[in-house]
Amino acid sequence: MEILANSRMTPPKLKSSRIPRKPLVAKIQKGFKKKITVLEAGAGHGKTSVLRQALEGLPNQQWRWLSLAEDSNQLTVFWSYVLESLSDFLGANKAAAYEYFQQGMQENQIAEFGLYLLELLPDQDIYLIVDDFHHISDPCLVASMDSFVAALPDHLHLILLTRSKPSIYLGQLLMENELLYIHEEDFLITPTEAKEFIGEVSGERLSPGLQDELIEKARGWLGGLQLLLLSSNFSSVDKREPSEQKIVFDYLAKEILDNLPEIERDYLIRTAYYPFVFPELSYTLFPKIIYKEMLESLQEQHLMITTLEGTDDSYVYHPLLRDALIESFLKQAPNEVIAQKRQATDMFLQKGYFDEGVKLLFEVEEYQKIMELLLERPQNLRTSFYIQQVPDEAAITNIDFAFQKIFYYYTVLDYDRLERLINALEDSFPAMYEAHTFEGLRMLLGINLTEVEDTLLSLPVLYALPLNDVSKAFLLLKNAVISYYRNDFRQAVYLIEESLTLNRSSKNPFINYFCETFLAQVYEEIGDFQQGLILLDKTYAKIGDISADERVMRNYHLSFNLTIAGIYLKKMELSSAEEALQMLAQQQHPHMRASYLYNYAELLYLKGEDEEALAAVQQMELTDYYQNLRMKAGLFRYMLKSHQLSEGKQQQYLEEYAKTNQHSLSNQLFYSMLLLEQKQRDQALEMIDQVLEISRRERIYLRIIGADLLKMDILMQLENSEERSLCDLYHEAVHYGKEYQILSEFFLYRRELVLLFQQLGDRICENFEPDELQFHQKVKSLICSEEKALLSKRELEVLKELAKGLTNKEISAQLFISMATTKTHILNIYRKLAVSSRVMAVEKARHLKLLD
Numbered sequence: 001m002e003i004l005a006n007s008r009m010t011p012p013k014l015k016s017s018r019i020p021r022k023p024l025v026a027k028i029q030k031g032f033k034k035k036i037t038v039l040e041a042g043a044g045h046g047k048t049s050v051l052r053q054a055l056e057g058l059p060n061q062q063w064r065w066l067s068l069a070e071d072s073n074q075l076t077v078f079w080s081y082v083l084e085s086l087s088d089f090l091g092a093n094k095a096a097a098y099e100y101f102q103q104g105m106q107e108n109q110i111a112e113f114g115l116y117l118l119e120l121l122p123d124q125d126i127y128l129i130v131d132d133f134h135h136i137s138d139p140c141l142v143a144s145m146d147s148f149v150a151a152l153p154d155h156l157h158l159i160l161l162t163r164s165k166p167s168i169y170l171g172q173l174l175m176e177n178e179l180l181y182i183h184e185e186d187f188l189i190t191p192t193e194a195k196e197f198i199g200e201v202s203g204e205r206l207s208p209g210l211q212d213e214l215i216e217k218a219r220g221w222l223g224g225l226q227l228l229l230l231s232s233n234f235s236s237v238d239k240r241e242p243s244e245q246k247i248v249f250d251y252l253a254k255e256i257l258d259n260l261p262e263i264e265r266d267y268l269i270r271t272a273y274y275p276f277v278f279p280e281l282s283y284t285l286f287p288k289i290i291y292k293e294m295l296e297s298l299q300e301q302h303l304m305i306t307t308l309e310g311t312d313d314s315y316v317y318h319p320l321l322r323d324a325l326i327e328s329f330l331k332q333a334p335n336e337v338i339a340q341k342r343q344a345t346d347m348f349l350q351k352g353y354f355d356e357g358v359k360l361l362f363e364v365e366e367y368q369k370i371m372e373l374l375l376e377r378p379q380n381l382r383t384s385f386y387i388q389q390v391p392d393e394a395a396i397t398n399i400d401f402a403f404q405k406i407f408y409y410y411t412v413l414d415y416d417r418l419e420r421l422i423n424a425l426e427d428s429f430p431a432m433y434e435a436h437t438f439e440g441l442r443m444l445l446g447i448n449l450t451e452v453e454d455t456l457l458s459l460p461v462l463y464a465l466p467l468n469d470v471s472k473a474f475l476l477l478k479n480a481v482i483s484y485y486r487n488d489f490r491q492a493v494y495l496i497e498e499s500l501t502l503n504r505s506s507k508n509p510f511i512n513y514f515c516e517t518f519l520a521q522v523y524e525e526i527g528d529f530q531q532g533l534i535l536l537d538k539t540y541a542k543i544g545d546i547s548a549d550e551r552v553m554r555n556y557h558l559s560f561n562l563t564i565a566g567i568y569l570k571k572m573e574l575s576s577a578e579e580a581l582q583m584l585a586q587q588q589h590p591h592m593r594a595s596y597l598y599n600y601a602e603l604l605y606l607k608g609e610d611e612e613a614l615a616a617v618q619q620m621e622l623t624d625y626y627q628n629l630r631m632k633a634g635l636f637r638y639m640l641k642s643h644q645l646s647e648g649k650q651q652q653y654l655e656e657y658a659k660t661n662q663h664s665l666s667n668q669l670f671y672s673m674l675l676l677e678q679k680q681r682d683q684a685l686e687m688i689d690q691v692l693e694i695s696r697r698e699r700i701y702l703r704i705i706g707a708d709l710l711k712m713d714i715l716m717q718l719e720n721s722e723e724r725s726l727c728d729l730y731h732e733a734v735h736y737g738k739e740y741q742i743l744s745e746f747f748l749y750r751r752e753l754v755l756l757f758q759q760l761g762d763r764i765c766e767n768f769e770p771d772e773l774q775f776h777q778k779v780k781s782l783i784c785s786e787e788k789a790l791l792s793k794r795e796l797e798v799l800k801e802l803a804k805g806l807t808n809k810e811i812s813a814q815l816f817i818s819m820a821t822t823k824t825h826i827l828n829i830y831r832k833l834a835v836s837s838r839v840m841a842v843e844k845a846r847h848l849k850l851l852d
Helices: 022-031 047-055 075-089 091-104 111-120 139-150 171-175 191-202 210-219 223-232 245-258 262-271 279-286 293-301 320-327 335-349 354-361 367-376 381-389 399-411 415-428 431-435 457-462 470-487 489-502 509-526 529-540 551-570 575-581 591-606 608-619 631-640 646-660 665-677 679-696 700-716 723-741 743-747 748-764 770-782 785-786 793-803 808-815 820-831 836-846
Strands: 034-041 063-067 126-131 156-162 181-183 305-307 315-316
Touching: 022 034, 022 047, 022 181, 047 126, 047 156, 047 646, 063 075, 063 354, 063 608, 075 091, 075 111, 075 126, 075 139, 075 381, 075 591, 091 111, 111 139, 139 245, 139 320, 156 262, 156 770, 171 181, 171 354, 210 223, 210 489, 245 320, 262 279, 262 293, 262 320, 279 293, 279 335, 320 367, 320 509, 354 367, 354 381, 367 381, 381 399, 399 415, 399 470, 399 509, 457 470, 470 489, 489 509, 509 529, 509 551, 529 551, 551 575, 551 591, 551 743, 591 608, 591 631, 608 631, 631 646, 631 743, 646 665, 665 679, 665 700, 679 700, 700 743, 700 748, 723 743, 723 748, 723 770, 723 820, 743 748, 743 770, 748 770, 748 820, 793 808, 793 820, 808 820, 808 836, 820 836
Parallel strands: 034 156, 034 181, 063 126, 126 156
Antiparallel strands: 305 315
């Protein structure tokens, strides 16, 4: 985690000159016994000063100060500040807390970090002061704080300073008498306190009448009174009653600046823009000014500046004065403003104030410098936030950084900008385009899933490219995807591992996530589900390390659920698959919607709900994704088995298959199924044997099982099929099914397996080991509904009439049933016997001894 700037953790110094507001101090100290104290008042009402007085009653080691800013209104940024603030109390648990924060912050379990942090804190009174809490409004962050507040132990006390009502829920604490809420009216100073303050600031030089006039003008507003006192020309104060504090503020700010020496006025204007001032910054902007002398001069004039506690040489301006000075700063010539910001930027970065420096770089649009800085640093939640802010026009000039933008657009599902960025890369780097550097990116990122024939970058060429390790890791991952679609799964695994190795130093979370989830997908295709699930469990624990962007976090969870659902489906753990898919059910993004419908349709087929599954497929086909028929082979095989795949679509698939040279194993198997459907058994067997050769050599267990069962189906349709061949094929399928708990393939061929079991009986498992026999029983249980009643009594009657060669009309008359009923029975016979014609039905029925 980035070490935060000291200014965020440094409390304002306790001023020696102050109003002793004893009643208010006592009231605040009373609140120290409660879980939460809220100090709500506008700027300049003395919240900070009074609280600092109250804190004098506590040992310094018991309390910590945290000042928020606009960037704090983001989930992980805020919690990183809280962790840094409380880290001193964590003792031996400090390292574990940092590790947990980087790896465990997930959107749907966002409160866990706060709860985890509470568990690590010691059982002693700790006070966390959070200044400028009004910056917190993000709904996700507010929800996270609500969970944190609800679990606050008695020994942890929060003190919130805010200009407006906090967004978090405090009602329960109020009912439990664990909340002290101090409002703006409590901070209004009394006339006595005002006179005391005037005496300290101005001495005896103001007449009682003028003092009363100033007190009347300020109306209890300490900041307004202080501004009035800073004006040396008291007699010229406008006598009109201001309706807004801003009117007083604007007028007095001008009075302050106009009555200061030019060098001091210029110094204030040019330094107040920055969050805090330190010696090196001062000498950068004003080389001839002795910093210590200037600081003493400003303090002697009671200007509204506060020295940062723990330092003698760094200070901040009061917000009221700073706002006025910034307004004057921005009135300078634009080129002057930019030049001064650039000077300050360099010094902030040199001193290690990274966040402040990068913020200034964005203001002056120094994108090249920003990109260089971000690429030099290990990726984390904070740097990923900055990467998002760099415009595409700038990102495209730095190919390494452009890849970082590609990662971001992918994670927020912005496919239009993603493709435009890839197109721009191809135009901007023609030499790399010619070297095939960008080929396959669209397939990798899901924009175009048909680029299987793209050229693989050879490893020597890839490693020699003028790119950083993260970009090379990304290109290795691209190569892995191309290898995957070329059925070279072991090469894909090797390339993924190489990608992870290259990424080890930068720890780019996108590369790690993509590599690990894709590796799980490879394991799924291989059939090694256990390895896939172990990897996904590890990956899930680190999703929070990827981004603080709510959209990014949500989409990573969606992508994760899609991946793990695929494994559950193949294991026939349908309840787990359905639960994983539920998160995607309401997604309307076309890509996510199509992916959900694809998996949901497969779930329904595996549940035996064929009609509902077909409806899901039809919805999926209305989207722009999966239009390529080859991408739907996984679903088409279910449709073919359920007699839902039209002859037109079958022919379309065959034609498209012939146009392409590269085919996945799943596509080759489905093509074999279509060949079988067209009675081209020899060609189908030849292709299945090729698939088996590759699958056995590469140890692709899922495809071994699918090919075994399909080949078994073909052999069963041959009159001279050898019983030994059928037993061997089934034995191999059961062996790998048992080893990796692959069940979905057996369900797909459930009707064929019922026929096989009826035909061979116990001979099918004569040589099985005990664990194989146990898995065989699991398969039988899975398909038992098909086995109990292959054909109903009426269906057998219809089949017998079919065997006689009767027409539908003649069968209806013979059995005294309607034509519609006859047609329904015939379709059921086709489905249960896995055939598509009368002749095939009769042949198979005789083979199974259902007919004499």
